[in-house]
Amino acid sequence: MNIVKANTRLSTKVKVRFKMNDTVQQMTVEQFFDALASNNTFIYAVAYTNSFKKNVKLCYKQNLDLNELYRVIESIAKLEKLPPQNRVHRLSGYGKERKGEKYMECHVAPDWLLIWVQKEDEMILVFTNTGSHSKMFGI
Numbered sequence: 120m121n122i123v124k125a126n127t128r129l130s131t132k133v134k135v136r137f138k139m140n141d142t143v144q145q146m147t148v149e150q151f152f153d154a155l156a157s158n159n160t161f162i163y164a165v166a167y168t169n170s171f172k173k174n175v176k177l178c179y180k181q182n183l184d185l186n187e188l189y190r191v192i193e194s195i196a197k198l199e200k201l202p203p204q205n206r207v208h209r210l211s212g213y214g215k216e217r218k219g220e221k222y223m224e225c226h227v228a229p230d231w232l233l234i235w236v237q238k239e240d241e242m243i244l245v246f247t248n249t250g251s252h253s254k255m256f257g258i
Contacts, residue, residue, distance in 0.1 A: 161196035167246040174249045191227050
């Protein structure tokens with residue numbers, strides 16, 4: 120499994136709540152993404168943009184549960200079926216789709232979205248955005 124990381128790293132460290140073995144551990148954003156990188160059970164390779172990394176930092180500042188985001192990303196990358204409340208669907212008109220790519224969206228929580236590009240021929244997921252409806256669509 121190949122993990123593609125953003126070219127630049129955040130200069131500041133941010134503490135992230137991450138639950139492992141029924142204990143809550145404090146991690147930096149970098150460690151959160153390293154947890155994605157160290158998971159070798161993914162079917163899809165996982166990549167993310169710099170803006171996605173910044174949005175994860177903003178989600179933490181808004182007290183959103185990053186464990187839930189990790190769970191959703193893990194399920195998507197393993198091709199597991201998400202429950203109906205996640206409302207997984209294809210987006211049209213969100214970005215410039217190239218042949219063999221499609222923009223997808225799901226709900227992490229009722230007003231917390233996750234958007235990614237799914238490259239079908241390369242088995243790569245590129246996570247591009249996360250946040251509320253109003254932030255992402257200007258509503």
